[in-house]
Amino acid sequence: xxxxxxxxxxxxxxxxxxxxxxxxxxxxxxxxxxxxxxxxxxxxxxxxxxxxxxxxxxxxxxxxxxxxxxxxxxxxxxxxxxxxxxxxxxxxxxxxxxxxxxxxxxxxxxxxxxxxxxxxxxxxxxxxxxxxxxxxxxxxxxxxxxxxxxxxxxxxxxxxxxxxxxxxxxxxxxxxxxxxxxxxxxxxxxxxxxxxxxxxxxxxxxxxxxxxxxxxxxxxxxxxxxxxxxxxxxxxxxxxxxxxxxxxxxxxxxxxxxxxxxxxxxxxxxxxxxxxxxxxxxxxxxxxxxxxxxxxxxxxxxxxxxxxxxxxxxxxxxxxxxxxxxxxxxxxxxxxxxxxxxxxxxxxxxxxxxxxxxxxxxxxxxxxxxxxxxxxxxxxxxxxxxxxxxxxxxxxxxxxxxxxxxxxxxxxxxxxxxxxxxxxxxxxxxxxxxxxxxxxxxxxxxxxxxx
Amino acid sequence: xxxxxxxxxxxxxxxxxxxxxxxxxxxxxxxxxxxxxxxxxxxxxxxxxxxxxxxxxxxxxxxxxxxxxxxxxxxxxxxxxxxxxxxxxxxxxxxxxxxxxxxxxxxxxxxxxxxxxxxxxxxxxxxxxxxxxxxxxxxxxxxxxxxxxxxxxxxxxxxxxxxxxxxxxxxxxxxxxxxxxxxxxxxxxxxxxxxxxxxxxxxxxxxxxxxxxxxxxxxxxxxxxxxxxxxxxxxxxxxxxxxxxxxxxxxxxxxxxxxxxxxxxxxxxxxxxxxxxxxxxxxxxxxxxxxxxxxxxxxxxxxxxxxxxxxxxxxxxxxxxxxxxxxxxxxxxxxxxxxxxxxxxxxxxxxxxxxxxxxxxxxxxxxxxxxxxxxxxxxxxxxxxxxxxxxxxxxxxxxxxxxxxxxxxxxxxxxxxxxxxxxxxxxxxxxxxxxxxxxxxxxxxxxxxxxxxxxxxxxxxxxxxxxxxxx
Numbered sequence: 001x002x003x004x005x006x007x008x009x010x011x012x013x014x015x016x017x018x019x020x021x022x023x024x025x026x027x028x029x030x031x032x033x034x035x036x037x038x039x040x041x042x043x044x045x046x047x048x049x050x051x052x053x054x055x056x057x058x059x060x061x062x063x064x065x066x067x068x069x070x071x072x073x074x075x076x077x078x079x080x081x082x083x084x085x086x087x088x089x090x091x092x093x094x095x096x097x098x099x100x101x102x103x104x105x106x107x108x109x110x111x112x113x114x115x116x117x118x119x120x121x122x123x124x125x126x127x128x129x130x131x132x133x134x135x136x137x138x139x140x141x142x143x144x145x146x147x148x149x150x151x152x153x154x155x156x157x158x159x160x161x162x163x164x165x166x167x168x169x170x171x172x173x174x175x176x177x178x179x180x181x182x183x184x185x186x187x188x189x190x191x192x193x194x195x196x197x198x199x200x201x202x203x204x205x206x207x208x209x210x211x212x213x214x215x216x217x218x219x220x221x222x223x224x225x226x227x228x229x230x231x232x233x234x235x236x237x238x239x240x241x242x243x244x245x246x247x248x249x250x251x252x253x254x255x256x257x258x259x260x261x262x263x264x265x266x267x268x269x270x271x272x273x274x275x276x277x278x279x280x281x282x283x284x285x286x287x288x289x290x291x292x293x294x295x296x297x298x299x300x301x302x303x304x305x306x307x308x309x310x311x312x313x314x315x316x317x318x319x320x321x322x323x324x325x326x327x328x329x330x331x332x333x334x335x336x337x338x339x340x341x342x343x344x345x346x347x348x349x350x351x352x353x354x355x356x357x358x359x360x361x362x363x364x365x366x367x368x369x370x371x372x373x374x375x376x377x378x379x380x381x382x383x384x385x386x387x388x389x390x391x392x393x394x395x396x397x398x399x400x401x402x403x404x405x406x407x408x409x410x411x412x413x414x415x416x417x418x419x420x421x422x423x424x425x426x427x428x429x430x431x432x433x434x435x436x437x438x439x440x441x442x443x444x445x446x447x448x449x450x451x
Numbered sequence: 452x453x454x455x456x457x458x459x460x461x462x463x464x465x466x467x468x469x470x471x472x473x474x475x476x477x478x479x480x481x482x483x484x485x486x487x488x489x490x491x492x493x494x495x496x497x498x499x500x501x502x503x504x505x506x507x508x509x510x511x512x513x514x515x516x517x518x519x520x521x522x523x524x525x526x527x528x529x530x531x532x533x534x535x536x537x538x539x540x541x542x543x544x545x546x547x548x549x550x551x552x553x554x555x556x557x558x559x560x561x562x563x564x565x566x567x568x569x570x571x572x573x574x575x576x577x578x579x580x581x582x583x584x585x586x587x588x589x590x591x592x593x594x595x596x597x598x599x600x601x602x603x604x605x606x607x608x609x610x611x612x613x614x615x616x617x618x619x620x621x622x623x624x625x626x627x628x629x630x631x632x633x634x635x636x637x638x639x640x641x642x643x644x645x646x647x648x649x650x651x652x653x654x655x656x657x658x659x660x661x662x663x664x665x666x667x668x669x670x671x672x673x674x675x676x677x678x679x680x681x682x683x684x685x686x687x688x689x690x691x692x693x694x695x696x697x698x699x700x701x702x703x704x705x706x707x708x709x710x711x712x713x714x715x716x717x718x719x720x721x722x723x724x725x726x727x728x729x730x731x732x733x734x735x736x737x738x739x740x741x742x743x744x745x746x747x748x749x750x751x752x753x754x755x756x757x758x759x760x761x762x763x764x765x766x767x768x769x770x771x772x773x774x775x776x777x778x779x780x781x782x783x784x785x786x787x788x789x790x791x792x793x794x795x796x797x798x799x800x801x802x803x804x805x806x807x808x809x810x811x812x813x814x815x816x817x818x819x820x821x822x823x824x825x826x827x828x829x830x831x832x833x834x835x836x837x838x839x840x841x842x843x844x845x846x847x848x849x850x851x852x853x854x855x856x857x858x859x860x861x862x863x864x865x866x867x868x869x870x871x872x873x874x875x876x877x878x879x880x881x882x883x884x885x886x887x888x889x890x891x892x893x894x895x896x897x898x899x900x901x902x903x904x905x906x907x908x909x910x911x912x913x914x915x916x917x918x919x920x921x922x
Binding site: 008019039041042044045046047048049050051052053054055056057068069070071072073074075076088089091092093095096097098099100102126127128131148149150151183185187192194223261263265268321341342359381383384386387389390392407408409410412445448449450451 | 467493494497498499500501502503504505506507518519520521522523524525527531535538539541542543544546551552554579580583601604638645646647665685686688690715718719720721723726798799800839841842843844846848865866867868870871872898917918919
């Protein structure tokens with residue numbers, strides 16, 4: 001990307017927008033602009049399929065009048081488009097009706113920078129380097145076993161953004177991200193071994209592309225010989241990749257307006273026990289060098305570390321200013337802005353689950369009969385908390401040993417049962433995006449549907 | 452009140468294609484995309500947000516030295532499009548020469564056409580205040596259905612998408628497509644028991660789509676569903692015969708089978724039917740079609756490679772007879788493309804996508820199918836689904852179900868999902884009904900690209916499906 005890097009002036013159009021908004025008899029307003037560049041290489045089949053690069057820029061405007069919200073965005077920062085965007089948002093604000101829950105948008109406290117969210121080395125990467133990483137992943141898959149068919153790719157990008165509001169917020173942000181992912185499929189007669197792996201980070205050193213390919217290949221080979229198993233109530237062991245969906249499901253259910261308006265299964269759980277007293281979960285948006293970190297959240301409020309599950313008790317919800325206003329508390333810096341597309345919600349940043357005392361090997365050894373899950377999505381219905389999920393990749397465990405891969409198997413239940421029935425947590429785990437951390441965990445009983 | 456239509460200098464694409472071939476591209480495609488949208492969010496009787504947006508830009512795709520290169524920009528000046536062309540060519544040239552899939556495309560006939568799908572009532576001609584009034588009324592119907600209704604969310608969205616495709620085969624086609632949607636979500640409550648009911652509708656149409664949904668009382672149906680689910684039970688677990696409605700059936704056809712028929716997955720060794728052309732892959736009562744030419748959310752006249760769309764027969768009488776193709780897969784498999792390549796926007800290259808995918812109806816009445824079932828589950832309404840094409844394993848999450856005992860519908864069920872192995876499931880389709888419907892307008896995600904699709908089916912029965920739950 002080297003020769004293409006040029007700092008886009010986001011401040012001038014945003015200032016123009018806010019100047020125009022200030023003349024429109026609004027209660028609150030904000031303008032946000034971003035500019036990003038990305039380069040990607042796609043892998044499909046036996047090799048690299050194509051390369052791509054894109055430039056994305058745009059501006060979003062939010063205008064509040066009598067508690068009604070009008071929004072508009074445009075993928076252009078040209079002065080005429082800025083004027084049109086402001087005019088549309090303002091006109092819509094006059095048609096929108098008062099939202100009784102809206103209290104205002106936050107002011108502008110300052111916070112020290114979260115460091116290492118931008119790496120110049122990543123912005124300097126060209127297509128040659130990126131395709132080299134893709135080739136490294138493919139070669140690693142082939143080294144595990146010849147003849148793989150693959151799907152995946154490598155992507156690198158940088159984004160700069162600027163937010164300015166009527167309450168004095170003026171926040172610039174600049175970040176990089178790179179990622180590598182690959183799924184590997186091997187065939188052995190009619191038998192298929194298939195799996196995938198990924199990693200992402202801020203800096204080049206965060207992603208070992210050879211490791212990603214090797215892991216995908218090794219996991220794929222382990223899937224040969226998968227068999228159906230019968231319906232039963234059994235213990236379930238989750239590796240970090242599978243455990244992550246349990247905690248993300250919980251985090252989404254305790255985030256933003258839905259939880260404070262009583263619309264999720266977690267709405268009445270603040271201050272209540274939801275897990276064993278040794279379970280600790282925090283959300284930390286200030287981890288240096290993590291993809292999900294930021295100095296300020298999507299509304300320009302400083303991010304912070306919050307303890308979410310303390311000694312098994314749900315100790316806080318994750319707020320933006322809107323949900324905090326409803327709950328009568330201060331926002332804890334979890335507003336999330338989806339680019340210039342004007343939607344601002346709330347959600348987790350880096351989810352960190354405290355490691356336990358056990359190990360994955362101990363969990364397997366101590367399980368007479370159960371299922372080891374290496375890939376599955378347990379994200380529940382946010383309203384009911386119920387889930388019914390396919391075990392995408394897993395193994396039958398018998399007498400303390402992995403027996404064979406499973407297929408055509410589902411697990412069902414309530415996400416709170418997964419939390420409450422966790423009886424072992426490993427001391428080792430996996431860090432994702434240099435911020436999230438999940439150990440392996442064992443759930444004492446869960447209902448499986450199979451043959 | 453929407454943002455004004457932004458035009459593009461027509462010569463910009465043409466000159467980009469010309470410069471691309473002059474600079475050594477054996478194939479060059481320049482595609483303009485613009486999407487104007489507006490939306491309304493009504494929550495519990497309050498139209499609290501009105502929004503509008505415009506996305507636009509140019510995507511350039513080239514083949515240089517048998518390598519693909521792609522670049523996009525949303526700055527539609529001559530200078531920026533030139534830069535995107537240079538990036539695309541530079542990207543193709545920069546890829547190492549080993550470990551690469553050779554790029555090629557099938558030759559196209561030159562074409563020049565412009566298609567505008569007419570909206571009976573253009574959303575641009577409807578005053579935002581009138582749109583708000585209609586959505587408030589739909590929301591009111593849901594909100595007042597029962598005192599067990601806790602919350603209602605009724606949303607509206609319209610888009611007008613303009614796509615211009617120019618390529619080095621002298622293809623120059625333009626298509627302007629309006630789409631209008633409404634969505635209603637209701638949360639019901641009884642004590643601590645919360646349930647959700649959802650209804651939605653719309654597609655390639657103007658504001659008349661919302662008027663039609665109003666006539667069908669779609670928001671009342673969402674509320675009725677949410678309230679009735681309060682007394683439903685979790686499903687039994689195990690392997691059952693399942694009877695599915697047009698929405699679950701459409702989801703099954705799309706997820707479990709449709710993705711396997713996309714020729715890019717076939718060529719990449721990611722499809723379980725890659726080597727099964729001409730073979731029996733399903734019960735002989737199964738005929739599966741993907742047809743962009745019929746009304747539905749996946750309707751279009753030209754795909755995003757400028758190929759005129761035709762119906763795609765995939766399975767006839769249980770035998771695999773076709774895959775879905777792009778210019779590239781058609782070249783590699785020596786067939787003619789029928790228009791299946793689409794892109795989410797200018798920021799992505801076209802890839803092979805389904806459009807309106809369906810199981811063709813046969814002749815059984817719903818009651819006939821039901822009567823044959825001693826023990827099973829009847830499933831209606833789709834939530835979501837996904838497939839691992841390379842393994843042939845699918846998962847469908849459905850809205851609700853009923854236990855079937857001795858040919859009768861019994862207990863009402865909630866939080867139901869099904870899982871199966873595609874080829875086993877297709878061979879185990881044992882009855883196909885006559886009551887065809889297609890009204891599942893949705894968005895299908897693939898390789899980071901969400902694209903409008905639809906899916907349909909009559910009622911049909913599949914034996915040996917795993918039903919997941921907590922009972």
